[in-house]
Amino acid sequence: MSQAFRALSHRSFRLYAFGLVVSLIGTMMHNTAQSWLVYRLIKSELALGTTVFVNHLPALLLGPIAGIVADRYSRRRIVLWTQSLFLIQAVILATLTLTGHVTWTWVLILAASLGVVNAFDVPTRQSLIPQLVPKDDLLNAIALNSLGFQMARLLGPSLGGFAIALWGEGVCFALNAASFLAVLLVLTRIDTPGPPPIDEATSTGQRLREGLHYAWTHAEVRDHLILSAAVNICSASVLVLGPIFADALFHQGPRGFGILISGLATGAIVGMLGLASRDQQRKLDGVILISTILAGVAFLAFSQAPSFLTALAITPLMGYGYMRQNAATNTRVQTMIPDEMRGRVMGFYSMTVIGMVPLGGLLLGSLAAAAGPRLTMLLCGCGCLLTAAWYCSRDWYRWNQR
DSSP states (O other), X not given: OOGGGGGGGSHHHHHHHHHHHHHHHHHHHHHHHHHHHHHHHHOOHHHHHHHHHHHHHHHHHHHHHHHHHHHHSOXXXXXXXXXXXXXXXXXXXXXXXXXXOOOHHHHHHHHHHHHHHHHHHHHHHHHHGGGTSOGGGHHHHHXXXXXXXXXXXXXXXHHHHHHHHHHOHHHHHHHHHHHHHHHHHXXXXXOOOOOOOXXXXXXXXXXXXXXHHHHHHSHHHHHHHHHHHHHHHHHHHHHHHHHHIIIIITOOHHHHHHHHHHHHHHHHHHHHHHHHTOSSOTTHHHHHHHHHHHHHHHHHHHHTOOSHHHHHHHHHHHHHHHHHHHHHHHHHHHHHSOHHHHHHHHXXXXXXXXXXXXXXXXXXXXXXXXXXXXXXXXXXXHHHHHHHHHHHHHHHHHHHHO
């Protein structure tokens, strides 16, 4: 098997990756349809930002608790439960939309419930991957997992955009519900070790404090969590401002929105293939720095794009930089922590990846309503570049302290 796909030689990871890609394609169709549904119902930048906020806020509030759960119970069983709850949520939203009873209030309620489930799903899935492959293949497995995510981002929004135009948002929600059956079937066929032994006398609060202490006192872990939080606040601009750029500025409608997201995914796939081809985990700090700079430059350029085609040409660079930075940071954090701390630290990590999106969504939605989408996107690019400068300076400072 090619060096870039060597983690797929492990049966459990191969099955897991296949099921997850199918499920994620449905999820990306769902996300595209949900954004477009809110925009169709309300036509408000603030409404889009608020929906993103309530969808991702639970990850910010519940991430550490979810990490404790991931360290205490079978990670495979937790993911079985979360994926089942995702399916139920999608069925409810599909039914409301297809019967004409959907309102923005219903979308907010279901988005919030999905966010609660997602808060437990993400750190558990992240913590599950090291149980499916040996440590030498962990970088490759994480890169391939990100590659699968980007393939779904490439196919899902495009399919979603066309499905919305042909049949409406409800069909996208129904197809998403069906897609969860694939990952549920796969999870019943893979074997994983049980949770690491824990001290039953240790309280939940004590375990939470242990995870926070570990993440904060280990400078490398802490700095990568800070970097991830800053970049992901800026990246929320894609979810919040994407429909506005596609429709109000470029007049391309839902298909245009799906095509822009697919452009992001195309660049991300190229980035993930390059990362998966690496046979060692050294020098990832350089990958993270360069990727953050590229994302910042792409945000700046996108903010000033004069036409839809120009914006589309920029999106691959945006996707390449942003997702390559995310995957490399994920790998750096995963390889720094022991398995007994993995769930808790990845719970804090999920706060920085997903939990920062609600803050970014609300902030950017409000800013776009007041100052316009172009200026808001420009400020996001500046934020990424400032974050890259801080990340570089911290390494320079530590080198001079030696």
